Amino acid sequence: MSTPPPLPERPRLPWDPPDHFEKRIPDGDNRERLVCARCEFIHYQNPKIVAGAVCTWNDRILLAKRAIEPRKGFWTLPAGYMELGETTEQAAQREAREEACATIEIERLLAMYSVARIGQVQIMYRARLVSADVAAGPESEDVALVEWKDIPWEQLAFPTVIWALAHFHESRGKTDFATYSNPTGDLARMWPPRKPAGV
Amino acid sequence: MSTPPPLPERPRLPWDPPDHFEKRIPDGDNRERLVCARCEFIHYQNPKIVAGAVCTWNDRILLAKRAIEPRKGFWTLPAGYMELGETTEQAAQREAREEACATIEIERLLAMYSVARIGQVQIMYRARLVSADVAAGPESEDVALVEWKDIPWEQLAFPTVIWALAHFHESRGKTDFATYSNPTGDLARMWPPRKPAGV
Ligand SMILES: [Zn+2]
Numbered sequence: 057m058s059t060p061p062p063l064p065e066r067p068r069l070p071w072d073p074p075d076h077f078e079k080r081i082p083d084g085d086n087r088e089r090l091v092c093a094r095c096e097f098i099h100y101q102n103p104k105i106v107a108g109a110v111c112t113w114n115d116r117i118l119l120a121k122r123a124i125e126p127r128k129g130f131w132t133l134p135a136g137y138m139e140l141g142e143t144t145e146q147a148a149q150r151e152a153r154e155e156a157c158a159t160i161e162i163e164r165l166l167a168m169y170s171v172a173r174i175g176q177v178q179i180m181y182r183a184r185l186v187s188a189d190v191a192a193g194p195e196s197e198d199v200a201l202v203e204w205k206d207i208p209w210e211q212l213a214f215p216t217v218i219w220a221l222a223h224f225h226e227s228r229g230k231t232d233f234a235t236y237s238n239p240t241g242d243l244a245r246m247w248p249p250r251k252p253a254g255v
Numbered sequence: 256m257s258t259p260p261p262l263p264e265r266p267r268l269p270w271d272p273p274d275h276f277e278k279r280i281p282d283g284d285n286r287e288r289l290v291c292a293r294c295e296f297i298h299y300q301n302p303k304i305v306a307g308a309v310c311t312w313n314d315r316i317l318l319a320k321r322a323i324e325p326r327k328g329f330w331t332l333p334a335g336y337m338e339l340g341e342t343t344e345q346a347a348q349r350e351a352r353e354e355a356c357a358t359i360e361i362e363r364l365l366a367m368y369s370v371a372r373i374g375q376v377q378i379m380y381r382a383r384l385v386s387a388d389v390a391a392g393p394e395s396e397d398v399a400l401v402e403w404k405d406i407p408w409e410q411l412a413f414p415t416v417i418w419a420l421a422h423f424h425e426s427r428g429k430t431d432f433a434t435y436s437n438p439t440g441d442l443a444r445m446w447p448p449r450k451p452a453g454v
């Protein structure tokens with residue numbers, strides 16, 4: 057029996073605080089924060105928003121092959137960190153453009169997942185490609201418009217990619233549905249990555 | 256004709272960077288970031304998540320009177336900054352507990368608003384109070400369970416409070432509806448605060 061691949065570690069990120077930051081409860085606060093021991097700057101670490109989309113061209117779904125760690129070489133949905141000054145919809149559109157040179161129209165909110173382990177809230181839209189003209193951006197090795205039956209389930213990058221695809225599938229043909237959130241049951245345990253039952 | 260009150264300024268917040276931080280494009284990045292001139296720490300400023308809820312006890316809605324700036328003395332829905340390690344639902348529950356000593360059950364996602372001007376994404380749930388036992392927490396001067404006809408529209412703290420209440424009203428009795436997002440039209444222009452048409 058082989059061991060499943062470890063769930064991707066949250067890599068060291070550029071905004072991770074340097075070692076000379078120390079834990080302290082600031083005046084008027086009620087929890088420990090990281091404080092720069094040199095300049096007393098209080099570094100509040102808050103959950104980060106990742107915005108992305110399940111983008112379709114007719115029956116095909118846009119996937120991008122990651123050119124960067126974590127999970128380099130695995131397939132993902134266009135998604136990334138939201139920046140200041142944009143809306144969640146604009147962030148999802150920008151990520152589709154940056155990662156897959158794709159122009160998309162946001163259709164509606166598909167899902168919102170809290171991934172507390174890595175301090176993320178992932179906001180996933182259902183979107184339509186304005187054209188089939190897509191190409192790998194700098195963070196992608198490749199892009200593809202794949203039919204449902206050809207989704208490379210075992211080669212998907214993250215559990216949330218599987219969740220979003222399964223929820224997208226469940227929402228197909230519906231116009232009014234509750235935004236999906238973190239799954240329970242089998243779908244919550246899609247690691248190592250594989251095709252969920254019933255999709 | 257009197258001038259409307261100014262839209263509340265985003266106050267100086269504890270996580271605002273000190274003056275010795277300077278703007279610079281870090282290696283490998285494509286936009287200006289704030290960098291500590293003393294220790295080279297890159298301070299990525301990201302949108303912050305505010306989680307809250309429209310909480311009901313039968314037909315009454317839970318409001319809290321703000322004891323702190325901005326908009327001290329005005330009425331709001333329980334909501335606040337999400338912390339690391341919790342889900343969006345847990346953040347909304349914690350805020351209801353902290354601001355109104357209220358225990359709530361999350362029903363479903365009501366709305367998600369991007370407020371780019373102040374770098375916030377507001378995530379608002381529909382929730383039920385587990386009991387009518389509510390009281391002002393340290394950040395509130397008062398709390399109240401008000402009937403729809405008694406909502407103090409002109410005394411509401413922020414435009415997004417008006418949006419959430421109007422969207423809540425529109426969603427009443429519905430189980431499946433698309434999560435609301437930033438309004439357009441009249442509802443987008445509810446400043447100075449007032450009762451929206453048709454609610
Ligand atoms: Zn400094």
Ligand SMILES: [Zn+2]
Nearest residue numbers: 092094095294
């Ligand atoms: Zn420092």
